[in-house]
Amino acid sequence: MVVTTKSVKYMPFWLSFFLFLNGAIWGVYALLVHDVFLLVPNGMGFFLGTMQLLIYAFYRNAKPNVKDEEEALAPSQPLLS
Known part of the structure; x- marks a missing residue:
């Protein structure tokens, strides 16, 4: 999600830091x-x-790609209507 959206919005720093520690x-x-x-x-x-x-x-200072973020969070559409 971070690489796709180029945003660390959904990646808490402290969780990553304490995993490392x-x-x-x-x-x-x-x-x-x-x-x-x-x-x-x-x-x-x-x-x-x-x-x-x-x-x-x-990715902390990268400009988020809003279009990719919206696509990643949008529920998938059924193939048949």
Whole structure:
């Protein structure tokens, strides 16, 4: 939705930030105790949180494409009338 509309209106920053922070903290803990079962999912969470923050940073000042936003939010029309 963010890439389509070029707007972060539907992407809360704090949710993305705390996903990133949670993955980072648990990832560091997993490295300290040498626990692969904690490291893999939290490392993935850290990576995905980083991607979300990068997308947020890229699109936060972009001009929203109003036409695409309206199309994305409009209910789909039935094929047969």
